[in-house]
Amino acid sequence: MQKQRQQSWNLVSFVAITALIVLANIPIAKAENRAEIRIDCAKPTVALSPHLYGLFFEDINYAADGGLYAELVQNRSFEYHSLEETHRGSGFHPLFAWKSIGGEGGHADAKVVNTSPLNQNNRNYLQLKIDQSGVVGISNSGFDGIHLDKGQRYNVSLYARIDDWNGDSALTVKLQSDDVSDCGSVVLKGGGQTWQKLEGVIVASATTDNARLVVTTKGQGTLNLDMVSLFPQDTFNGRKNGLRKDLVQALKELNPKFLRFPGGCIAHGHGLDNMYRWKDSVGDVAERKPNWNLWGYHQTYGLGYFEYFQLCEDLEMAPLPVVPIGVGCGFRCNEFVPIEELGPHIQDALDLIEFANGSVTSKWGKVRAEMGHPKPFNLEFVCLGNEEHDTPDMRQRFPLFSKVIREAYPDVKIIGTSGLGPEIPIYDLMTRDNVYSSDEHYYMPPSWFLGNQDRFDEFSRNKPLIFVGEYAAHDTDRKNTLFSALSEAAFLNGVERNAAIVDMTCYAPLFGREGHSQWNPDMIYFDKRNVVRTTNYYVQQIYGQNKGDVYLSNSVETKAVGDRPTVSGCVGIGSWNTAIDVEKVTVNGRQLDPANWNVISGDYSVKDGHYLQSEEQAAPAMSISQETFSDETVTFAVRARKTSGSEGFLIRFGADKEGNGGYWWNVAGWNNSRHGLEDFSSGSATLDSVNGSIETNRWYDLRVDLTPGVIQCYIDDQLVQEYKIEPAALSISSTYDRDAGEVIVKLVNPTSDPIEAHLNIAGSDSVATKAQLISLSGEKNATNTLDHPNTVAPVTSEIAAGREFSHSIPPFAVEFIRIKAER
Template sequence: MKISISKNSKPFISKKMFGLFFEDINYAADGGLYAEMIENRQFAFRRSWAGSTANDYKTEYTPDYGWKIYGQQDCAEMEFIKGCSLCDKNPHYMKFTTNTGNAGFTNKAYDGVCLRSGASYNLKIWIRNPKYEGSLTVICKSSDGTITAAQKEIKIEKNKNWQLIEDSFTADSTIKNGTFIILQNKGTVDYGYISLMPADAVAGVFRKDLFELLKETRPGFLRFPGGCIVEGAVLSNRYNWKDTVGENWKRHWNWNRWATHNIYMWTPGKLAKYFPYYNQSYGLGFYEYFLLSELMGAEPLPVLSVGIACQFQTSEMVDIKSREFKDYIQSALDLIEFANGSTKTKWGKLRAKMGHENSFNLKFIGIGNEQWQTDKVNFLERYKAFEKAIHKKYPDIELIGTAGPDVTSEKYTTAWNFFNNEIKANKKFTAAIDEHYYMKPEWFYEHIHMYDSYSRDIPVFAGEYAAHTEHRENNLEAALAEAAFMTGLEKNCDVIRFASVAPLFARYNYAQWWPDFIWFDGDTSMATPDYYVQKLFGKYTGTSYIEHSAENAGDKIFTSVTTDGNNYFVKVVNAGDNPVELESIHVDSDDSISRELLLDSAKVIQLSGKSLSDVNVIGKEENVKLEEMTASKNVVIPGLSVSVFICR
């Protein structure tokens, strides 16, 4: 195979084309990226379930979830009381009484606490103890009780008001799925909040290994907080950003829309788990999403509700003429003030109080997730109302529209016709249209040229896409299909503004949806083949796409060439079984003299495997990973591989 690079190029519309999409699905936030180790730390959990009819979702408070008496059961009493709690938004607290010094309580902590020897951990406990004086003892033991990894005694004095106790400890041993215990002396203590965080959490918020995996992809943007979670299963369950800011312990908890998601697995005959106690503490809220974007060098791209609950789940929505709908629009305006406003404004002042005096420099907002127009749902009219109000006050904010949940139906056609018509009269009407597609690998190969014929009047945001294999595994087959498709995205960089796969995270044994980008458990994380593809394209995007041809490439070879002005990034996806020899890469110059790039000094980053079914397994050596090497003069590109050649 010979690659000939022309002198014709396309500048990227966005230097930050490839980014990340975060949704709190598969325990991605609590139990995941948010580094809190205690489950139901504020006794605010709800159990939720779907009723027998549409729009029928039920919840009940279960403040006791995850908490159990430890030690002599008949010597202790655990009560969960409503009223006079630490925070009115979360109305319960735990009253714990012991008649002996040998009793206490434990927390479920997902699959149990995981501690690393030599690592430090921070405790925060809100208590009220008007008649109790002495100490509390925090203990972390191995699951079988044979190893005590940490033991910390905390002296406390009587106090009739809520008081915050802060302390830390260093683990003496490494334990996995261990038991977290608090022991009391004889007496009664009220607990309003119990938190355990690793001291190495990035910015005191983000689990370090998961944060680093995200940052290594060099994301150009971060779309958040979803996804269907934005809409909610019902409107009372929607994601309201105002519930997620302010002091951590004052945030209003919510049940998770994915808690009621009971779907068939892609292994025939098996039913997927569902998690009725899946909740959102909002410890990872909008402030933290903005902070995460900043720490990764990504553009923040929040998505807001338009007053329509998930159209797959319910028909609930607020009337467009109602006061409630105006509140949704005002919420969008307030969000811009929170992100960018002066510290003299109401919401800018709150941002500064939370620790970020400077603006987050918000430029983009998504209006709706994947709503679509019907005889009863007037999404497009709602978009117009948001656009008018936002651009009246903030004319420079760029708005992202949506083409609905697919790219094959009338929903998609109706949306594009609407936006194409509106953009003729108002060039700022939309900055890009969000398209979603979850398809078989074959579809991605067949649609590599999908965007060749798109109008260039409105850019595209490929906001959610993933190749779904037969059993929807995170295997090499899916990664190769996505890589091939992404060569087409780069080729059409003059219309593709943003692109992100989905979903991002899944906690092992807690997943409602797959495949997923990164898997993890309590102390281990795993990058998938899909992850490494995104890392390659995110890191070696370049600033311009270069037209080129590949001679004798074969049917299953897909290429893309970009440059950052100094280096050429030549991407080659070999989706076939057979190796292919890359003989040369030639570049046409202005004087029509072709020069050959020196392959024998090119740096090569390569992802490859032996079989389409190759997967990585959490806690084991990776089967599919990136390898770095220096090319030889005649390079053999293995079958089932993705390669990036970096050459001058």
């Protein structure tokens, strides 16, 4: 996942986020909007990629264990440990989710040991020293309780070993509800002085969401347990060690054409020792090596590379595995595998391709075959790296991987990475390396997506293709609002128009378990038995199911569209890890006195008529005017110097009196290396940045000119940055589905008024008089939740059509019109 870099200030930790006074309510189109739309069937422009819409899976928000992976026992191999490294998971321990029990006078001491492990990868196991027989054992609470459905069958398995044993060695495995009522049981017979796997089936006698798994014995001595597992038989395709059926069904309905996995940041790991190593995730699940997750919990790797490939095959998706390139996660560490030690990491990448595509006689092809899949998985793509920071070490290592892979597997296409954010700082390296495509990530406000529909219009068609591998519109409070989904739809219209350069896209993150999310928004939310398809999910679904094969030339003429937005609000002065001296502040030539401004953070004082901020460690320091400026044209000017510290100035405008919303111009941010314009309408997002730095103790004249729809930033009267704020307006894409013989017109209305559209389907010998309409619309801030999962959902109907016809597009809507037309 892409995290905002240090200077993209997290408002949650600074002040509570409130509604932005300007862009959160983008000026809307006026009533009685009209649009003349012409689609030319005789003028296809570009073919759309067969892989255009896909999925990105990362084990974040308990997306794997406790989510897609159907295992119902948590911490089944007793490998949990404290995760203080992540600042989230310090409550974990080897007996997490387990509790020892004793009945009928029985007593035992329970502890986790590793003296005689099941294998070298799963070293921990439970040891019950039973000094008094009765009904003695242990219970597991699963992931916030185990859910059961009456009449369903559940596979139970465990590994057991007994020492110095007296009495019956049989184990009773029960499912109990929270009131200790039995919900089904099975007796597992066996056990000896070596590890043995015991298996059985339990038929649930009740439906509950709060069951627990109980393993007991009536014997006496030492009972050792490991890999205690409970799986529903009703997994996707009925597989053992399978996937949760309803979640896979939700993925299937998206009609995805690829799966990028297993991350994301977890591919890098918290450090090199925590890096995702695919070889740990294949083979017998009892012999896979668990790993802790940088998102603050543990991973069993029961959902591993074999299961990812198998899911791709089931849903007819192309697998896109992400391979780390010896570079640690730039957000958490600055580690690099030494060049002389890089060989095993490169070999891991080669072995992965052999695991996927190799013959059964090859080393890793044999492993795949032994797991039940002798046929190759036909891996076509490999993703090298994820969100790498632009460093000399990264630039040195990437070509070493790509060179060796090309030599060994010339048919495998290499997907590179463009670096952090929309500025794509290492796209030049990807171009020189001649990768197949380059991965871009952006988590931005809806306004950014609406304003960047033309992002790819000027991209060179002679450079690597673009893979939009992670993106999401972050609306107010990071909720999955309809407006955020509309902005993504408008962006996808621009993607389709530029299908010659954009090959693949996928929303991120994919899953969020209710109550266990480290990141919002996500596409699909779920609890133990419910699945919530968000507004953003439905946009992905509509585009995935109605892509078409070629883009058709179109034109749109609109009347009474919205005026260009203006920026109004309070102004402010700040800094980041820097002390500053402000000599003068003016708005439209009128000098302001900051002495009575609202100091949000930092140490501000007035001395000899200067406004000083002296706390060098404030990140950020910020002082906000208590006067609002709302003229159509505003010029905010500051004369200031840096007196000490590592960065520069924060020129704030368009905020409210508490410092919420609006923008700041970050002068000499990124450790005094760049100037950036940042938007705080929904969290924080860098809209534009350029190279630049400042000197200590040098006076600078800084100026921001605000005119309708335009922000201009000057240093010493030199224009440094210019950003255009586009008004919300009708967005369109038009494609042709050859198999169906249908034109697909894709319309996005992000305004609060209906748009009366007149459509002309030209260049066709015949056009049907009826069309199918797929409509997703509702209130701007509508969301789907567990309590109200269907607040917004697509509705399909039939409308009158023809060569020319009229259609009213409702406010805040995505609408697809499919109409038969011969080409």
